[in-house]
Amino acid sequence: MLSLAEAEYCNVDDLNPAPIEPTWIIEGDPEARARLLWRSACKTSSTVIWSCTGGKFNWYYDLDETIIILEGSVVLESEGMPPKRYGIGDVIYFRTGARAKWHVEGYVRKLAFLRLNNPFPFGIAIRAVNKLKKVARTSQPSRLT
Incomplete structure (x- = not known):
């Protein structure tokens, strides 16, 4: 039987070096660290914790x-977007293909949810298959009785 939930403690000290591409660095010596927390079975989505020291x-x-x-x-x-400061609790979404200039003021730690953006027709097919699976599951008698 599959577990419905998984939990794991992640200490910031447990993060692994995740160097920023050197040609992307504008200023300073930012040191990034990251750890993969979860990846979907189809490998199209994942959750990562990431931290970085100051720099641009x-x-x-x-x-x-x-x-x-x-x-x-x-x-x-x-x-097309003026500089804006984000802090604890702020949620930000970046679309595939986006480009952003980061200025880390001392230190930042984020939780990131990453997802492969499937082409529109493929997304419709995935939703149709998932809907059929859901209908099939709800039409089966419960084994918990």
């Missing part, structure tokens, strides 16, 4: 990414 750098998103700032702050700017 560019970031290019090849996946959809939703983050929540857990500690510290960051100033983000992007084309």
Whole structure:
């Protein structure tokens, strides 16, 4: 039987080095660390905890990414968007293909939810299959009785 939930303690000291691409660094010597917490069976989505020390750098998103700032702050700017400071509790969404300039003010730690953005027709097919699975599950008698 599959577990409905999984839990794991993650100490910031347990994060592994995750160097920022050197050509992306604009200023300072930011040191990033990360740890994969979870990955879907199909490997199209994952949850990561990430931290970084002070510095300025560019970031290019090849996946959809939703983050929540857990500690510290960051100033983000992007084309067509003036610089804006984000801090603890702020949630930010980056679409696949987005580019942002990060200015980490001392230290930041975030929880990131990453997802491969499937082409529209493929997404419809996935939703249809999931709907059929749900209908099949609800039509089966419960084994808990």
